[in-house]
Amino acid sequence: MASALVMTAVLGGCGITGGSGEVTLKLVAADYGDTEANSSRHYWDDVVDAYEAKHPDVRVDVTVYSWNDVDRKVRELVDAGEAPDLAQIGAYSDYAAKDLLYRADDLLSIPVQADFVPQLAAAGQVKGVQYGMPFAASTRVLFYNKTLFAQAGLTPPKSWDDLAAAAEALKAEGVKYPYALPLGPEEAQAETMQWLLSGGGGYTDVSGTYTIDSAQNVDTFTWLKDELVGKDLTGPVAPGKLNRAAAFAAFAAGDVGMLNGHPSLMAMAEKKGVKYGMVPTPGADGASPNTLGVADWMAAFKQNGHQEQIGDFLDFVYADDQVLDFSRRYDLLPVTTSASEAMSTAEEDKKLKPFLDQLLLSELYPVGETSWATVSAEIKKRIGEAVATGGDPRTVLEELQATAVRADSAA
Known part of the structure; x- marks a missing residue:
């Protein structure tokens, strides 16, 4: 991976401070690209621009780090009392054990949560409760x-x-x-x-x-x-x-x-x-x-109290068009059943079918x-x-x- 790619500027929105009723969500994400040209920063640019166009009262600030750094950066933020609202990382369960995370069913609409590939949804659970939301799989x-x-x-x-x-x-x-x-x-x-x-x-x-x-x-x-x-x-x-x-x-x-x-x-x-x-x-x-x-995880931290806005943003992120866009950009497997079904029959995705066929038979880390x-x-x-x-x-x-x-x- 390239060295840390940090996006500090506000993505879209109406300015640094915004109106009195405006909420800013902070998201830390991992970089799936191997060059500046295909950095995940560009994917999040597109997602946030589309979301903010429909939600003028919410801004989403995204910081992208390499996989070498992202888990450590999130831990440092949490330890400093500055947890992001959302973190797209490799492990979530230790945060869940400390009661720092929202439950998935406190955030997502029922259709969105029910659409996760069952094996991945199960891997996102701690003691039977889902805290980790799968974001990418392979x-x-x-x-x-x-x-x-x-x-x-x-x-x-x-x-x-x-x-x-x-x-x-x-x-x-x-x-x-x-x-x-x-x-x-x-x-x-x-x-x-x-x-x-x-x-x-x-x-x-x-x-x-x-x-x-x-x-x-x-x-x-x-x-x-x-x-x-x-x-x-x-x-x-x-x-x-x-x-x-x-x-x-x-x-x-x-x-x-x-x-x-x-x-x-x-x-x-x-x-x-x-x-x-x-x-x-x-x-x-x-x-x-x-x-x-392997699955990478989206985790939502309670610290800033933006439950409603986080849930609404995640419902947008897990829509089929977003999931398929991300999967196709980085040749990864969709984490939702509906997107997986779409990919399994699409001619453009035929090279991924062997990997898709293995997913339900695979073993995941004990996350x-x-x-x-x-x-x-x-x-x-x-x-x-x-x-x-x-x-x-x-x-x-x-x-x-x-x-x-x-x-x-x-x-």
Whole structure:
């Protein structure tokens, strides 16, 4: 991602102070673009202009930060007693546990709340109450460079052994990143969970109890360390230093043989003329039975007391035309059933259909656990150590498990 893109000027409206009855909503949003030209700032410009044209008594001030910064910025604002009215972030449940958020049913009209994809709506709940409103969704598949695979005489991998063998062949052909393993702080929790699922594990068990140091997870990261990283098959940047955005950019530059990717990688690759294929994530003994589903969340803070205006604005944001516009701009999956149905039958969206089909079968982060924000932050910080030279996967996973247990107890 580019450095923080901050929009401090008022978007539309009637001036800085406005009339005595005017309400200003403050929204902090994450940037889904990778350049100034496609920054999410432009999406919010369009949304706010359209909304304010119909609501002259409400102004919406939007600040956009990169994904590297947005969660931290929101936490700093909340800790300083300056919570925004709305925040579009990666985790919400710790705020809900502190009674800082409005319930979704206190804000949204019944048709809008009922339209969320059921799996995403359920993931937005804390103890059966929805506080997190899904804003964007994606699933993951394995992308591979068709040209590099053809040059090495390869077919797409179905298992870990296939993947390792393909990486060896790609390395022999001089490919810079045979397999790109982004365990850097931007989105390490995603790459980690994708690998844990492919090894039959995950962050939690069926009851929601953290199992980060399970035998399956230790085996998975031991395999990664020994069979990919230790054999120099993951490129010149240490996995713990490689961010997802950099890995995607390298794939679009033709320097990556394989990596786990979400839908927005398609447009990046096509823009640079990279021919790519997509297959289900390889698992320990064949195609992984589970795939990662990811949702980003809209949360509404109570502090400023703008419940009515927040709800009205969100009803506008979650209209089909807005949801489809955002999804199509950034090659992400709609979070509402009606927009998903529209996308699944639209010719212009046919490349996204494989991702849409996986969404209802995917597993999401344990975002409803109020400890998840703490656990996710620690995974981003530490997981790269598990595969580093001299690192010990078991020790790192045990320490992460201890962090999760402490955070869970505190919550």
